[in-house]
Amino acid sequence: MLWSRIKMVVHPRTKFFRWTLTPCPSVWRWIVVALLVVSFGWVGGVSAADTRGMVSSGHPLATAAGLDVLKSGGNAIDAAVAVGLTLGVVDVCNSGIGGGCLMLIHLANGKLVAIDGRETAPAAATRDMFIRDGRAVPALSQTGALASGVPGELAAFEYAAKRFGKKQWRELVQPAADLAEQGFALQRGYAARLQAEAADLAQFEASRAVFFREGRPLRGGEILRQPDLAATYRAIAEQGSRWFYRGPFARAAEQWMRDNGGLLTAADFAKYRCRIREPIITTYRGYTIISFPPPSSGGVHVAQMLNILEHFDLKALDEATRVHVLTEAMKLAFADRAHWLGDPAFARVPRGLVSKSYAATLAGRIRLDRATEVPTHGLPPNWRRDVFKKHTTHFSVADADNNWVACTATVNTSFGSKVVIPGTGVVLNNEMDDFSAQPGVANYFGLVGAEANAIAPGKRPLSSMSPTLVLRDGQPILSLGAAGGPKIITAVLLELVCLLDLGFSPEAALAAPRFHHQWSPAELMFERQLPEPLQAALIERGHRLRPLSSGSVSHLVARSADGRSFVGAADPRSGGQATGW
Numbered sequence: 001m002l003w004s005r006i007k008m009v010v011h012p013r014t015k016f017f018r019w020t021l022t023p024c025p026s027v028w029r030w031i032v033v034a035l036l037v038v039s040f041g042w043v044g045g046v047s048a049a050d051t052r053g054m055v056s057s058g059h060p061l062a063t064a065a066g067l068d069v070l071k072s073g074g075n076a077i078d079a080a081v082a083v084g085l086t087l088g089v090v091d092v093c094n095s096g097i098g099g100g101c102l103m104l105i106h107l108a109n110g111k112l113v114a115i116d117g118r119e120t121a122p123a124a125a126t127r128d129m130f131i132r133d134g135r136a137v138p139a140l141s142q143t144g145a146l147a148s149g150v151p152g153e154l155a156a157f158e159y160a161a162k163r164f165g166k167k168q169w170r171e172l173v174q175p176a177a178d179l180a181e182q183g184f185a186l187q188r189g190y191a192a193r194l195q196a197e198a199a200d201l202a203q204f205e206a207s208r209a210v211f212f213r214e215g216r217p218l219r220g221g222e223i224l225r226q227p228d229l230a231a232t233y234r235a236i237a238e239q240g241s242r243w244f245y246r247g248p249f250a251r252a253a254e255q256w257m258r259d260n261g262g263l264l265t266a267a268d269f270a271k272y273r274c275r276i277r278e279p280i281i282t283t284y285r286g287y288t289i290i291s292f293p294p295p296s297s298g299g300v301h302v303a304q305m306l307n308i309l310e311h312f313d314l315k316a317l318d319e320a321t322r323v324h325v326l327t328e329a330m331k332l333a334f335a336d337r338a339h340w341l342g343d344p345a346f347a348r349v350p351r352g353l354v355s356k357s358y359a360a361t362l363a364g365r366i367r368l369d370r371a372t373e374v375p376t377h378g379l380p381p382n383w384r385r386d387v388f389k390k391h392t393t394h395f396s397v398a399d400a401d402n403n404w405v406a407c408t409a410t411v412n413t414s415f416g417s418k419v420v421i422p423g424t425g426v427v428l429n430n431e432m433d434d435f436s437a438q439p440g441v442a443n444y445f446g447l448v449g450a451e452a453n454a455i456a457p458g459k460r461p462l463s464s465m466s467p468t469l470v471l472r473d474g475q476p477i478l479s480l481g482a483a484g485g486p487k488i489i490t491a492v493l494l495e496l497v498c499l500l501d502l503g504f505s506p507e508a509a510l511a512a513p514r515f516h517h518q519w520s521p522a523e524l525m526f527e528r529q530l531p532e533p534l535q536a537a538l539i540e541r542g543h544r545l546r547p548l549s550s551g552s553v554s555h556l557v558a559r560s561a562d563g564r565s566f567v568g569a570a571d572p573r574s575g576g577q578a579t580g581w
Helices: 027-040 060-071 076-090 138-142 153-164 169-182 188-196 205-211 227-239 248-260 266-271 298-309 319-340 356-363 487-501 506-511 532-540
Strands: 006-010 017-021 046-050 053-057 100-106 112-117 275-277 280-284 287-291 393-399 404-410 468-472 475-480 524-527 545-548 553-559 566-570 577-580
Touching: 046 053, 053 060, 053 076, 053 553, 053 566, 060 076, 060 169, 060 393, 060 577, 076 100, 076 153, 076 169, 076 227, 076 393, 076 404, 100 153, 100 287, 100 468, 112 153, 153 169, 169 227, 248 266, 280 298, 287 298, 298 319, 298 356, 298 487, 319 487, 319 532, 393 475, 404 468, 404 475, 468 487, 475 487, 487 506, 487 553, 506 553, 506 566, 532 545
Parallel strands: 046 577, 393 553, 524 545
Antiparallel strands: 006 017, 046 566, 053 393, 053 577, 100 112, 100 404, 112 275, 280 287, 287 468, 393 404, 468 475, 475 553, 553 566, 566 577
16 A cells, blocks of 8 residues: 655745645642542542553543553554454444544654554545535534545554554454454443444444344443454454455445435545654644644644743732633634635645744733623624534553654544444544535534635545643653543543643543533533533623533553653543553
């Protein structure tokens, strides 16, 4: 397979990104709140420390799979691939080989690699394919045959393993195949997700065959066995990704799409390539921040917001002012996201978005005493409110040789398009909803986009995934990321602030209450009930508040303060696990 390498350069005249192909009132209050959450919390966060390697993921079986790979001689890249493939068995409501991923790697030799496994639109896709009678129809881009792009996760995993891993490909895939065959007990969260999506899943015969028993969705504690997915994994173990992209799976997908009014073809699968991107590199208070470039918006805007926040002493601010300043930075970044961001092969993404000088200009617009209105870049104020749910998954891995991985994977919303391709067990994504189906109109997550993210054949939809690495004195000390749609970006930002500004431990940083503002809708969303004095202070500054039942889910690996071991933490909002060796 021919793999294209893409390098980011800046056009000397236009200064736009171009891609070229080449062969709390006090800190103590926050800490107390975080410790209380862990002590009495939602599910109970998991943290661990060890010296030879660390894995943190959204499911104990996936974490165990990664740790087994490390113990048997694999490196962090091998382990990350094993984690991702296992999550595609035990957590398919969030990710799987029918979806995509963004993988950020720091190699033992210091080299940085960003692997773009984002999905692509079918060749037959058109800009207005979801418009009916002049309006976008969200159901068409979220459920069923038109909702899916060409999956990229498998191509990215295979590329990472074969280029940078130590284990044989078969060794990484086979254990996940065995797990799919043997089955596993459903966690309560998975079963709840299944129940919530049951009506849509029930529309498709192959989906019912996998996730239903006696006409109803599986319940927590029941065993989910996936023999078709096991057979798919075994074929991939023996034949590699060509079985998926150029063989039986591609043909099966084309046949189902043809029978059900979809656009994906075997030719679309055959054309797919993951891309190697040039990471975004910025600095923050002496640390080096490595993040993912477009078509991820996460890396651009995490860097942009950190650049803005450097102009404020966050640790010295009272709690209400700190939350206010962070919120204002979020609004400024998300306004830029709506207008500028898209696939860099199709849209001109200004390099200046991550410049220190631009951030200084934006920081100067933030007033400490009140919220300010952020210009719309000419977009119509047309948005709709959606229920914010957690989707996607993130996992982090590090080994003693200084290989570090931050990987975020997704099928977009829960169970993606809800379509299982018959005979394969593979759930297809609904990433077509991440395009701007009608510029100026919100998608599932309430995000507004412009022409930069309009649908086009072969184009990659804009993503909020934000896998991030942090270096100190040139050495990696942190791998993190999150799940949760647009809340991914703000979760990563808040965790970095907790860790780098406020001195939180990894587990306290993950447990700390999160808040989110994405410019449109004009609401400051927050987890649980904020103390009334804090609410009053924010309302007085002009913020409109809205509670969230739960924010994003995050998993991280950090180097210990003395540099001698690893510390892992799993988000207390989910049933994940961090385990070291």
